[in-house]
Structures are given as structure tokens and as C-alpha cells.
Amino acid sequence: MADQSIPEARTPATPRDGETPLNGETAPHGETPLHGETALNGGVRESSSHKEGISRRRLLGTAGATGLVLGAAGGAVGYAARPAEATPLSSLGADQVMFHGKHQPGILQGLQARGHLIAFDLAAGAGRKEAAALLRRWSETARRLMAGEPAQQDDTDVARDAGPSSLTITFGFGHSFFARTGLEKQRPVALDPLPDFSSDQLDKARSNGDLWVQIGAHDALVAFHALRAIQKDAGQAAKVRWQMNGFNRSPGATAHPMTARNLMGQMDGTRNPKPTDADFAERVFVPESGSKDPAWMANGSYAVVRRIRMLLDDWEQLSVKEQEDVIGRRKSDGAPLSGGTETTEMDLEKTDKAGNLVVPLNAHARITRPDQNGGAAMLRRPFSYHDGIDADGVPDAGLLFICWQADPLRGFVTVQRKLDRGDALSKFIRHEASGLFAVPGGAAEGEYVGQRLLEG
Ligand SMILES: C=CC1=C(C)c2cc3[nH]c(cc4nc(cc5[nH]c(cc1n2)c(C)c5CCC(=O)O)C(CCC(=O)O)=C4C)c(C)c3C=C
Ligand SMILES: [Fe+2]
Numbered sequence: 001m002a003d004q005s006i007p008e009a010r011t012p013a014t015p016r017d018g019e020t021p022l023n024g025e026t027a028p029h030g031e032t033p034l035h036g037e038t039a040l041n042g043g044v045r046e047s048s049s050h051k052e053g054i055s056r057r058r059l060l061g062t063a064g065a066t067g068l069v070l071g072a073a074g075g076a077v078g079y080a081a082r083p084a085e086a087t088p089l090s091s092l093g094a095d096q097v098m099f100h101g102k103h104q105p106g107i108l109q110g111l112q113a114r115g116h117l118i119a120f121d122l123a124a125g126a127g128r129k130e131a132a133a134l135l136r137r138w139s140e141t142a143r144r145l146m147a148g149e150p151a152q153q154d155d156t157d158v159a160r161d162a163g164p165s166s167l168t169i170t171f172g173f174g175h176s177f178f179a180r181t182g183l184e185k186q187r188p189v190a191l192d193p194l195p196d197f198s199s200d201q202l203d204k205a206r207s208n209g210d211l212w213v214q215i216g217a218h219d220a221l222v223a224f225h226a227l228r229a230i231q232k233d234a235g236q237a238a239k240v241r242w243q244m245n246g247f248n249r250s251p252g253a254t255a256h257p258m259t260a261r262n263l264m265g266q267m268d269g270t271r272n273p274k275p276t277d278a279d280f281a282e283r284v285f286v287p288e289s290g291s292k293d294p295a296w297m298a299n300g301s302y303a304v305v306r307r308i309r310m311l312l313d314d315w316e317q318l319s320v321k322e323q324e325d326v327i328g329r330r331k332s333d334g335a336p337l338s339g340g341t342e343t344t345e346m347d348l349e350k351t352d353k354a355g356n357l358v359v360p361l362n363a364h365a366r367i368t369r370p371d372q373n374g375g376a377a378m379l380r381r382p383f384s385y386h387d388g389i390d391a392d393g394v395p396d397a398g399l400l401f402i403c404w405q406a407d408p409l410r411g412f413v414t415v416q417r418k419l420d421r422g423d424a425l426s427k428f429i430r431h432e433a434s435g436l437f438a439v440p441g442g443a444a445e446g447e448y449v450g451q452r453l454l455e456g
Pocket of ligand 1: 262
């Protein structure tokens with residue numbers, strides 16, 4: 001089985017900056033059965049101190065040894081009384097992603113168990129000045145929470161006992177942001193609205209937005225804590241336009257590292273570009289110079305967000321063989337139908353005894369390949385979602401498809417145009433919401449995200 005195609009977080013002995021994945025370092029971290037996923041991650045380190053000076057990492061150690069006592073005694077008194085040598089249940093909570101770095105966090109990190117997406121529109125009367133102040137507030141909140149520290153003010157205590165749990169907070173700007181702030185001249189051409197696709201059934205109210213924030217963590221409370229802090233920080237400057245919640249497999253749930261599965265049961269992410277690929281950076285990130293993008297987008301990326309409902313009742317009517325023909329890969333292990341293992345190159349020409357192609361012409365994994373789309377590639381980093389069951393008994397579930405690329409026209413749009421003409425999967429999915437956001441490069445120490453745009 002392949003390693004996670006996007007690196008997974010870990011707890012290294014020493015702090016590192018945010019660039020590690022691009023140099024290809026791998027660091028398996030199956031130290032404990034509770035946390036046995038592949039680890040290969042940039043900008044991850046142990047958490048730092050909490051507001052009373054008790055480190056979150058030390059607090060984590062209490063969970064196994066004194067959980068019952070804490071439950072009975074309640075709160076900080078119990079934590080203070082915890083024996084220093086308590087054995088941590090897992091290092092997962094202590095894993096920390098660096099806020100500052102070349103790229104924003106939340107792009108290169110492995111899939112996180114919990115995710116929240118939230119889009120805001122600037123409030124009436126709010127412009128560039130208010131937006132700059134908001135991004136400054138948000139950046140400081142992100143830096144603190146990702147370091148395992150409480151929010152700047154009125155912390156809700158929701159994440160109090162936990163480490164940062166690989167929390168990442170990522171900020172992006174939508175097309176409408178630039179007119180609202182008088183920054184039209186700085187708007188990248190790449191942010192031009194996505195074309196309409198014939199199969200789209202988009203809900204405008206749950207699409208786009210002036211500002212977009214992606215939150216991910218391996219702990220649901222840590223993720224919610226961050227969501228709430230981001231919302232409260234918005235204050236009078238911006239109002240929520242839409243919000244979505246997602247999830248992925250918890251680290252340690254599988255006995256050994258493997259590509260994640262989606263709610264259709266397929267292994268999804270196998271052929272993601274890898275940080276070790278020679279052309280990875282140019283496919284995913286805007287270069288520092290020499291592109292048509294404005295300078296403030298250097299080291300940034302474009303996120304396409306699609307809420308894609310899975311028509312699970314229809315999908316689950318299919319036999320496994322039929323499901324495999326839709327994708328072109330085996331359901332059990334993600335191997336191509338032409339044979340081999342998950343990482344074996346797909347043989348597009350292979351035929352069976354009757355002369356039929358073993359990977360059908362309209363199989364999703366065949367027609368999305370870069371070599372079938374003029375080299376179009378994107379880094380897919382999704383969350384699954386489940387928002388309950390409709391009145392007619394149909395699950396409102398699917399994929400919060402998020403893909404990252406240096407150029408959405410060359411990435412998502414090229415491939416989606418092809419899919420829109422009818423891949424085998426199209427019958428079983430429905431695109432219900434959409435967003436395109438310019439995600440600037442990471443903030444340097446002392447900077448906030450988007451500063452070069454807002455103060456440039
Ligand atoms: C426009 C881009 C894409 C959309 C939308 C999309 C939706 C979607 N995909 C799956 C499941 C799988 N996709 C797989 C591969 C794959 N998909 C895309 C693009 C879109 N998918 C690409 C670029 C690729 C990789 C192609 C390649 O490089 O070979 C696979 C196979 C395993 C893998 O490589 O990840 C699965 C499974 C679903 C369920 C879905 C919408 C809900
Ligand atoms: Fe796909």
C-alpha cells in the first residue's frame with residue numbers, strides 16, 4: 001500500500017520550518033498503536049505552553065494516568081496535581097504545525113481528522129482598512145492556536161486540555177473581496193469566476209465569498225475551538241456567508257499507513273502529486289517571480305472548493321465490480337484494474353480475453369490523469385462530509401473536494417470540463433456548491449497573512 005500521498009503530521013524532536021515536505025524527508029511515526037499513521041510533514045513540532053504555564057504536552061500525559069481522577073475533581077486543579085512522569089496516551093495531541101513559513105499551513109499537511117470551512121463577506125461599510133485589521137487578528141489567533149496557546153481574548157476553553165493536534169488555519173480571498181476593498185488592480189486573473197459546468201447544481205448562498213478560512217485538526221474540539229475563535233474575531237468586520245464541516249479517518253484507525261477512503265469506500269488520493277515530484281512546487285504554488293500573478297501571491301496557491309454530494313443510494317446498488325469499473329481501480333486496495341498494487345502504473349491499453357479494455361474508457365481514474373489532460377494536475381486535499389439525512393431518507397453526504405494548484409484554469413477547470421462531458425462517476429455525484437480562493441503565501445515572522453496585498 002502506498003504511503004499517504006499528502007504527508008501526515010508528526011512530532012519531531014526539534015522544531016522545523018514549513019518546508020520539509022518539499023525536500024522529501026519521510027518520517028514514519030508509528031511509535032504507538034494509538035497513533036500509527038505515516039508521518040511526513042513540514043512545520044510540525046511539539047506544542048508550547050498553555051496560559052497557566054502548564055504545557056499542553058504535559059497536560060496530554062494526564063489523560064491516560066489520571067483521566068478518572070480529573071473527571072471527578074474537574075478542571076485545572078486535577079491537571080496541576082498530575083504526576084510529571086505520567087505516560088502520554090498518544091503524541092497526536094502534541095503535534096504542531098508552524099504558522100509562519102513559505103506557504104500557508106493546511107496545504108501540504110496530511111489529511112486531518114476534522115475540518116471546518118467557513119466563508120465570510122465583509123460587512124457593509126468595511127473596506128481595506130477593516131480587512132487588514134481582520135487579517136492581522138486572524139493571523140495572530142491562528143499563530144497562537146496552532147502553537148497550542150489560548151486565543152487572544154475570551155478563550156472559550158474548549159481546547160484547554162488538548163495539544164494543538166496538528167491544527168492548521170488557512171486564509172484565502174475570493175473574487176468579490178477585491179472590489180469591496182478597492183484592490184481590483186491586485187486581483188489575480190486566475191480568480192476569474194469558474195465557468196459554468198453543465199452538471200452543476202450550485203447553491204449560490206453556499207458558494208464563493210469575500211474571505212475563506214479552512215481549519216483542520218486531528219481533534220474535533222480543537223477544530224471547533226479554532227472555528228469559534230475565527231468567527232468571534234470577525235466581529236463587526238465580516239459576516240458568515242456559509243460554513244461546512246468535514247472529517248477524515250482518525251490517525252491510528254488503520255493498522256498501517258494507507259491512502260484514505262471516501263464515503264463511496266474507494267481509496268482516494270493515490271495519484272496525488274507528491275512533494276518529492278520534480279514539478280510538484282510549480283504545479284501547486286505560484287512562483288516567486290516570472291508568473292502572471294501579482295507579486296503578493298508569491299508562494300501562494302489557488303484553492304477550488306466544491307461541495308460534491310454523493311448519491312449513495314444509487315452507488316450502493318452497484319456490485320463491487322461495477323463500482324470498480326466506474327473508477328478504474330480495485331475497491332479493496334486501490335490497484336488499477338490493469339493489475340498490480342496501488343502504486344502500479346495503470347496500463348491504459350490492456351484488454352481482457354474478449355478484447356475489451358480492462359480500464360473502461362470513461363473510468364474516472366483514466367480520464368482525470370494528467371497525461372489525458374495536457375498535463376493538468378492538482379493537489380487534492382478533501383474532507384468527507386455528512387450533514388444528516390434528508391426527509392426522504394437520503395443521506396446528505398459526500399466530499400468537500402478541495403484542490404490546490406498554481407493555476408486553476410490549467411488544473412481544476414481543465415479536468416472538470418472533461419468530467420462534465422460525462423465520466424462514469426458523474427451519475428453518482430452532484431456538485432452543490434463551489435468556491436475559488438486566492439491563498440497567499442505564508443506569513444513571515446511578524447507579518448500577517450495577506451499583508452503584502454493589503455499594505456502593498
Ligand atoms: C475536477 C477534478 C476532480 C473532481 C471534481 C473529482 C471528484 C471525485 N473524485 C473521486 C474519487 C476518485 N478520484 C480519483 C482520482 C482523481 N480524481 C481527480 C480529479 C477530480 N476528482 C484526479 C486529478 C485524479 C487523479 C488522476 C491521476 O493522476 O491519475 C480516484 C482514484 C485514486 C486516486 O488517484 O486518488 C478516486 C477514487 C470522487 C469520489 C469524487 C467526487 C465526489
Ligand atoms: Fe477524482
